[in-house]
Amino acid sequence: MSNTDNQDQLEVIEQLLNKRWPENIIEPTLDRIAALTDALGSPHLSYPTIHIAGTNGKTTTARMIDQLLAALGYRVGRYTSPHLQSFTERISIKGAPISPDLMIATYNDIALYLDLIDSGQLNPISYFEALTAMAFVAFAEYPVDIAVIEAGLGGQWDATNVVSSQVSVMTPIGFDHMEYLGNTLTEIAQTKAGIFKPESNVVLAAQSSEVAKVLMAQVAKVSAIPFREGIEFAVKKRELAVGGQLISLQALYGDVDDIYLPLYGDHQAGNAALALASVEAFAGVKLDDELVKDAFSKVTSPGRCEIVYRDPTVIIDAAHNPHGAKAIARTINSEFDFEMVVGVVAVLAEKDAAGVLAELATCVDYLIVSQSQSARAMKSTQLAKIATDYFKPEQIEVFGDLTGAITYALEKVTLTNQVSEAVSAVLITGSVVTAGAAREIIKRLGVKK
Numbered sequence: 535m536s537n538t539d540n541q542d543q544l545e546v547i548e549q550l551l552n553k554r555w556p557e558n559i560i561e562p563t564l565d566r567i568a569a570l571t572d573a574l575g576s577p578h579l580s581y582p583t584i585h586i587a588g589t590n591g592k593t594t595t596a597r598m599i600d601q602l603l604a605a606l607g608y609r610v611g612r613y614t615s616p617h618l619q620s621f622t623e624r625i626s627i628k629g630a631p632i633s634p635d636l637m638i639a640t641y642n643d644i645a646l647y648l649d650l651i652d653s654g655q656l657n658p659i660s661y662f663e664a665l666t667a668m669a670f671v672a673f674a675e676y677p678v679d680i681a682v683i684e685a686g687l688g689g690q691w692d693a694t695n696v697v698s699s700q701v702s703v704m705t706p707i708g709f710d711h712m713e714y715l716g717n718t719l720t721e722i723a724q725t726k727a728g729i730f731k732p733e734s735n736v737v738l739a740a741q742s743s744e745v746a747k748v749l750m751a752q753v754a755k756v757s758a759i760p761f762r763e764g765i766e767f768a769v770k771k772r773e774l775a776v777g778g779q780l781i782s783l784q785a786l787y788g789d790v791d792d793i794y795l796p797l798y799g800d801h802q803a804g805n806a807a808l809a810l811a812s813v814e815a816f817a818g819v820k821l822d823d824e825l826v827k828d829a830f831s832k833v834t835s836p837g838r839c840e841i842v843y844r845d846p847t848v849i850i851d852a853a854h855n856p857h858g859a860k861a862i863a864r865t866i867n868s869e870f871d872f873e874m875v876v877g878v879v880a881v882l883a884e885k886d887a888a889g890v891l892a893e894l895a896t897c898v899d900y901l902i903v904s905q906s907q908s909a910r911a912m913k914s915t916q917l918a919k920i921a922t923d924y925f926k927p928e929q930i931e932v933f934g935d936l937t938g939a940i941t942y943a944l945e946k947v948t949l950t951n952q953v954s955e956a957v958s959a960v961l962i963t964g965s966v967v968t969a970g971a972a973r974e975i976i977k978r979l980g981v982k983k
Contacts, residue, residue: 540634547641548621555660557615558884558910560687567663567693570651574644574667577674578681581611583697584812587685587726588705588739590858591805594797594835595705596684598809603680604629605829606817611673611681613666613694618837618852618970625669627676640672662686666693680816688715690728701735701816702758703808706801707745708857709886720748727752735815737761739808759815761786763804767811772803774869783807787820794831798839799865806830837969839865842976846947847872847959850976852969854881856889862963863897873956876943878972879921880904880936881964883912887920890964895924898961900946902931904939908967936968937975944979 571578584599586592593614600612612626625632632640644667652658659667666686673681683699685692707723715722723745730736736753738746740763753760761767770782770789778796781803782789795806814821837852839862847870851862866875877898881887894901903918905911918932933939943960950958962972 537634540638543638544622544634547638551621551661551664554658554664557660557662557686559660560691561657562691564691564693564696566651566655566657566659567666567696569654570644570647570659570663570667571670571696573647573650574671578670578697580674581678581681582816583681583683583699584701584703584816585683585685585694585697585699585729585731586703586705587689587692587729588703589708589722589855590861591705591739591801591808592684594802594833594838595703595805595809595812596682597835598806598830598833599682599703599812600626600629601829601833602809602813602821602826603682603816605825606813606821608679609676611669611676611678612684613669613673613681614684615662615665615686616966618966619974621665624665625672627672627678632672636672636675637668640668640675643675644668644671660693663693685726685729688728689726691725692729695729699729699731699734701737701812702730703737703812704729704739704741704749705805705808706739706857707741708855709889719745723748724752730756730758732756733758735759735761737767737808737812737815739763739804761811761815763807763811767807769800769803769807772800779803779869781806783810785810785820785826786814790821790823790826793827795833796831797833797835798869799861800868801861801865802835802839806833837966837973840969840973842973846944846951847957848944848976849959849961850969850972851961851963852966853890853963854885854965856886856893859890859893859963862961863893866897866961870959871957872959873954874899874947874950874958876900876902876947876958876960878902878904878936878939878943878960878962879917879964880906880914880939880968881912881917882906882908882910882967884910885912885965887912887917888923891917891921891924894961894963898925900929900931901925902933902939902943904933904936906936906965906967906971908965911967936971937978940972940975941979
């Protein structure tokens with residue numbers, strides 16, 4: 535089959551999936567995904583799993599765990615969401631997105647089962663449930679030795695929660711998806727803690743005291759074994775390095791010093807500590823220091839404080855809630871020395887735009903408000919109105935077209951750099967959709983890293 539034929543078939547599959555219940559809407563039930571996986575022969579139970587939930591850092595932590603497990607010689611399947619540019623990115627096998635051939639074959643394998651379950655349920659299988667089932671089947675068919683599974687939204691009622699994980703991982707919890715998860719951190723934590731399995735290992739990132747109490751209560755309820763950041767594992771030390779940072783970690787079975795991590799931000803050091811503890815919890819032994827160093831040196835995290843161009847500096851970050859915006863703002867302020875930062879921001883309508891802008895106002899000097907092509911995008915005019923609470927009128931520009939916004943930002947920063955000895959930069963952020971679109975726009979404009 536030719537590449538053109540493959541691409542045509544992938545587009546048809548994506549269109550069929552997009553017609554299903556959208557992934558940003560959840561229903562508190564596992565009935566549909568349980569019925570589907572049962573009909574498929576429970577492929578998700580044919581390999582061990584590490585299951586990850588939390589508010590931010592899940593995808594990067596999953597990529598780090600994947601890299602460490604691969605260094606140990608495992609064939610790893612990784613399921614993450616949402617995607618930046620192609621829905622095939624969500625299903626990764628041996629560190630790479632699923633091949634078009636396998637993606638097409640997997641969909642064809644489950645298509646009749648989707649119709650079967652649809653016919654017997656009040657609501658049809660959702661987009662996310664269908665893709666989750668496809669990941670389970672693809673990993674079983676390959677086959678993988680272990681799967682790293684990221685929860686999509688929440689935990690207890692997330693379609694991924696049919697797995698029987700050996701290790702559950704909780705990244706930092708903050709406010710997001712309150713319409714489904716609750717309006718307090720304790721409510722959100724309770725829902726996310728629903729991934730903890732009886733007598734399993736639970737690895738917890740540092741949390742606020744109110745969240746930690748909820749998580750530890752659930753750990754005790756299911757008789758799990760907890761490993762807590764700051765107690766059983768920790769970031770011992772970190773310092774800036776060219777292209778990232780140098781970190782030392784307290785792991786579960788000993789310290790590992792002088793690890794080069796090619797990612798920016800103290801939150802990424804925390805993700806690294808969480809990933810190493812998760813893999814050691816799974817393996818039950820200390821990992822070789824040199825293996826750990828080599829694995830972390832190869833970690834990438836597209837769309838997360840990703841420098842996609844250097845003249846001028848263009849940074850893309852998928853921050854889509856205040857917690858994520860605070861992390862990128864802190865990273866920009868502490869690890870770069872820019873004279874001016876021009877922010878291009880486009881958010882989704884259901885998100886806390888005010889909270890995001892409040893955090894970005896601490897690092898952005900000039901704001902270009904825009905909107906993505908997503909049907910869920912907040913109108914640029916609405917976002918601009920919210921922005922007036924955090925930026926002065928002369929700091930705000932409005933572009934309804936994201937390509938125009940990015941082009942203008944590049945021109946403004948380029949001109950500024952030409953007349954100043956200091957360096958200014960462009961930060962493009964606001965959602966995963968914005969980050970993905972920006973990567974494509976930068977490529978289309980002929981801008982290369």
